[in-house]
Amino acid sequence: MLLPRPVHAIVFDMDGLLCDTETIFRDSMIEVARERGHDFPPALFLSMIGTSDEGSRKLMFEHYGADFPLNEYWADVAVNARARFARGVDLKPGVVEILDHLDGASLPRAICTSSSPASVQSHLGASGIIPRFHAIVARGDYANGKPHPEPYLTAAQKLGVDPQFCLALEDSHNGIRSAHGAGMMTIMVPDLLEATEEIRGLCVHVVDSLHDVRGFLSERA
Numbered sequence: 001m002l003l004p005r006p007v008h009a010i011v012f013d014m015d016g017l018l019c020d021t022e023t024i025f026r027d028s029m030i031e032v033a034r035e036r037g038h039d040f041p042p043a044l045f046l047s048m049i050g051t052s053d054e055g056s057r058k059l060m061f062e063h064y065g066a067d068f069p070l071n072e073y074w075a076d077v078a079v080n081a082r083a084r085f086a087r088g089v090d091l092k093p094g095v096v097e098i099l100d101h102l103d104g105a106s107l108p109r110a111i112c113t114s115s116s117p118a119s120v121q122s123h124l125g126a127s128g129i130i131p132r133f134h135a136i137v138a139r140g141d142y143a144n145g146k147p148h149p150e151p152y153l154t155a156a157q158k159l160g161v162d163p164q165f166c167l168a169l170e171d172s173h174n175g176i177r178s179a180h181g182a183g184m185m186t187i188m189v190p191d192l193l194e195a196t197e198e199i200r201g202l203c204v205h206v207v208d209s210l211h212d213v214r215g216f217l218s219e220r221a
Contacts, residue, residue, distance in 0.1 A: 003185055003204060003216055008165040010102060011155045011184065012133075013050075014113035016171040016191035017210075019123050020090045022049060023192070028080040032073060038064065049193055050172025052114060052145030082122075089123050092191075094210030099132050101214050110135035112155040112168070112179075114145050135159055147174040149181035156182065169213060176202050187213055 016022040026045045033040035044063055048056045060070055102109055110133055113120065117138045124130050135158035137151055144150040156163040168179030171191040179186045180202040188195050188206045195206045207213060 003167065005165060005185060007107065007167045007185070007217065009156070009159045009161040009167070010107060010109040011112050011152060011159075011166050011168045011179070012109065013168075013170045013172065013175050014111050014120065014123065015115060016049065016092075017169055017189060018092060018095055018111070018129075019127070020092055020191075021085075021123050022171075024081055024084045024089070025077075026192070028077050028084060032076045032080055035076070036073065046193055050114060050146050050170075050174030050178075053139070055145065055174075085122055088126070091127055091129070092189075092210065094212075094214065095127075095129065098210045098214045098217075099129060101217060103132070105217065107217075108134045108159050108161065110137060110155040110159050112137045112151050114139060114151070116140065146172070147177035147181070149178055149183075152179045152182035152184055156184070167217075169210070173199050187216070189213065 012018055026042070029045060030040045044059065047059055051059070057070060061068060111120065115123070115138060117136070117140065120130065120136055120138055130136070135155060137155045137158060139145070142150040142154050152168060153163060156166050159166070163183040166184045168184040168186045169189060170176050170179055170186060171189055171193065173193055173196065176186050176188055176199050186203045188199060188203050189210060190206065195203070200206055205216065
């Protein structure tokens with residue numbers, strides 16, 4: 001099935017969509033929690049994917065209690081994760097190929113992430129793909145994080161494209177909600193989260209990899 005409208009721009013999530021970082025964050029959080037004598041259920045991490053910092057803090061306090069030393073925990077997680085990132089971050093399958101396709105089609109593209117600008121550099125800098133994007137929207141560029149539509153509306157504004165003609169690519173439920181709320185066509189490329197019935201209803205497609213997305217763009221062309 002073709003996409004419902006012409007695509008004038010593509011907006012990419014980052015973690016879990018462009019680069020394989022979600023498993024690194026998950027493993028760091030589990031390891032640090034264990035070192036501190038706590039269990040860290042995988043379901044808790046899954047509930048945080050695609051949320052803002054404030055949303056993640058709320059989920060942590062709901063699980064561990066208001067007296068949980070969250071700032072100290074996050075600091076230890078950051079040290080642990082940096083050590084893992086230093087060993088390299090892999091791009092997800094199909095990233096280079098879809099960027100090549102977009103170059104050939106002269107389609108503008110942006111990154112829209114809940115992570116910080118420093119994290120964008122840390123996670124993608126070594127890959128060399130950052131200059132291939134026309135805009136970067138990261139934490140600090142918007143007041144309301146995903147699932148609020150503001151991040152994706154900001155990306156469309158930076159690209160100068162009406163949101164309804166943007167195609168958003170996401171791996172998280174909150175990211176899908178954000179992009180759909182902004183009026184964008186959305187495709188989910190699942191990473192750690194599967195597509196629920198709700199999420200399938202918000203997407204034009206759910207696919208296995210970015211290679212499949214390239215196929216839809218080729219059909220549209």
